[in-house]
Amino acid sequence: MPTVIECVPNISEGRDEKRVSEIAAAVRAAAGVRLLDVSSDSSHNRSVLTFVADAAGVREGVRALFDAAVPRIDLRQHSGEHPRMGAVDVVPVIPIRGATVEQCVALSREIGAEIAERHKIPVYLYEDSASSEKRRNLAEIRKGQFEGFAAKMREPDWKPDFGPDSPHPTAGVVAVGARPPLIAYNVNLGTRDLAVAERIAKSIRHLGGGFRYVKAMPVELADRGQVQVSINMTNFRKSPLHRVFECVRSEAERHGVPIVGSEIVGLCPAEALMMAAEHYLRLERFSSEQVLELRLLEE
Amino acid sequence: MPTVIECVPNISEGRDEKRVSEIAAAVRAAAGVRLLDVSSDSSHNRSVLTFVADAAGVREGVRALFDAAVPRIDLRQHSGEHPRMGAVDVVPVIPIRGATVEQCVALSREIGAEIAERHKIPVYLYEDSASSEKRRNLAEIRKGQFEGFAAKMREPDWKPDFGPDSPHPTAGVVAVGARPPLIAYNVNLGTRDLAVAERIAKSIRHLGGGFRYVKAMPVELADRGQVQVSINMTNFRKSPLHRVFECVRSEAERHGVPIVGSEIVGLCPAEALMMAAEHYLRLERFSSEQVLELRLLEE
Numbered sequence: 294m295p296t297v298i299e300c301v302p303n304i305s306e307g308r309d310e311k312r313v314s315e316i317a318a319a320v321r322a323a324a325g326v327r328l329l330d331v332s333s334d335s336s337h338n339r340s341v342l343t344f345v346a347d348a349a350g351v352r353e354g355v356r357a358l359f360d361a362a363v364p365r366i367d368l369r370q371h372s373g374e375h376p377r378m379g380a381v382d383v384v385p386v387i388p389i390r391g392a393t394v395e396q397c398v399a400l401s402r403e404i405g406a407e408i409a410e411r412h413k414i415p416v417y418l419y420e421d422s423a424s425s426e427k428r429r430n431l432a433e434i435r436k437g438q439f440e441g442f443a444a445k446m447r448e449p450d451w452k453p454d455f456g457p458d459s460p461h462p463t464a465g466v467v468a469v470g471a472r473p474p475l476i477a478y479n480v481n482l483g484t485r486d487l488a489v490a491e492r493i494a495k496s497i498r499h500l501g502g503g504f505r506y507v508k509a510m511p512v513e514l515a516d517r518g519q520v521q522v523s524i525n526m527t528n529f530r531k532s533p534l535h536r537v538f539e540c541v542r543s544e545a546e547r548h549g550v551p552i553v554g555s556e557i558v559g560l561c562p563a564e565a566l567m568m569a570a571e572h573y574l575r576l577e578r579f580s581s582e583q584v585l586e587l588r589l590l591e592e
Numbered sequence: 593m594p595t596v597i598e599c600v601p602n603i604s605e606g607r608d609e610k611r612v613s614e615i616a617a618a619v620r621a622a623a624g625v626r627l628l629d630v631s632s633d634s635s636h637n638r639s640v641l642t643f644v645a646d647a648a649g650v651r652e653g654v655r656a657l658f659d660a661a662v663p664r665i666d667l668r669q670h671s672g673e674h675p676r677m678g679a680v681d682v683v684p685v686i687p688i689r690g691a692t693v694e695q696c697v698a699l700s701r702e703i704g705a706e707i708a709e710r711h712k713i714p715v716y717l718y719e720d721s722a723s724s725e726k727r728r729n730l731a732e733i734r735k736g737q738f739e740g741f742a743a744k745m746r747e748p749d750w751k752p753d754f755g756p757d758s759p760h761p762t763a764g765v766v767a768v769g770a771r772p773p774l775i776a777y778n779v780n781l782g783t784r785d786l787a788v789a790e791r792i793a794k795s796i797r798h799l800g801g802g803f804r805y806v807k808a809m810p811v812e813l814a815d816r817g818q819v820q821v822s823i824n825m826t827n828f829r830k831s832p833l834h835r836v837f838e839c840v841r842s843e844a845e846r847h848g849v850p851i852v853g854s855e856i857v858g859l860c861p862a863e864a865l866m867m868a869a870e871h872y873l874r875l876e877r878f879s880s881e882q883v884l885e886l887r888l889l890e891e
Contacts, residue, residue, distance in 0.1 A: 390885070573872040
């Protein structure tokens, strides 16, 4: 099986289309890289690039990204609603096929070391790559943001994993780490009562006693006259789509509310949908080797 | 989207491994062809090759197949349990992605014309490519088998679509046609009572008043102490997996029998499983463009 690793770097530029497209073009041109998506948010002033490659390709893509982004983004001039600490803010490295979490952790360390060496940018390893429990959580690392990092880095707890002991003057710092694929998944309920969505969100999310790898919140869909449970699945292999869906269904039923539909926002790995088909059809001995299109991805 | 067409020719050789592997090697070497599977059955004395390619690749693969198979297989010497009429017995052309049924019908006609021209083998178009209702059904065309074809072809109804009016002396005749992907799908029941499987098979199959694109029969699984409804899905887009599964479940329940599991035998298109996930998760606005691995198949 050929290796498929996904990389979804977030950069602190979401308004200047020319700059974003120059940076995207640099990534697209890197050897072995398939750039699948670029989404910019102007109120966040931030863009998310999605590309896939094998390990060598991810290294090439990230190198091209930094070479293009560092001279083009000056955090001293940056404002936006989303918290940020770097010109390239975060580089998630995500195993999809033929790569283990361990291999992606090792890859993230190589990438981190290279960024620090090449651009003199401090690097924090996060999520599965974190060097301490405290650094698993990106929000924890990012606290203080770009403006606060010079002070934060003087604390012994916040010495970076790679690179200098003070932020890069224009590019700040960056978090790099391996993590499972994220799936943005919403379930729409046949009611206008936001309190029902709120109770269900609470019951399924980790913080409320629900699934370990589920974050959820209620959202009003005014135009549809419905409410939504908006879900972030941070590890669909351990907290799968169908299990969360069934839990939402059971909780909604208890309130006499039907599920009208659900939606996957953006990209998701085939495995997440295969797992649902496997569950509901009660498939025995099923293997993704049996899926014609997935066989075509093999060498 | 790049075109993915599946071609699963059946050849009348399933005992001589050397011959089968020489023929398979010729197909594998054809430009643009991905040979995914070769299965031989020695009691049938027959092998099934599965390859995928775009339209030009399918033409190349079929040409290579005939060039290798015709000199190596002499039907005058052939015996086996499976009915057959040709050295290459049947060439199904199956749209998977980015190709319509109409395009595969056109392709099957080009292939048929070339086989007739190059090897002087009579060609019958079948299934979606059939030139008359009677020729849709492969079993109908094959009646009389190799030994009976010289006589059969004297009837005006059985003039071939391409090629000479009498069978090739060693290679017989061949059927070529476009058809939807076949899925072999079995549902295992928690009972030893074959009569239950028989009643369910009857209720879901087209002949018994069931789904239009479903063939089904009961099978005893002695080693498991269970019975099985063994299903051939001849068009999963119109009679989908999940609908057939739910019908089997409802019929089984009426007999107080649980579904223990189900299985997909061999390859199936991703779409069949996506449709099940989409149904059970009640997905709205879902597109296969959102599946990361399927995106990788695009150019």
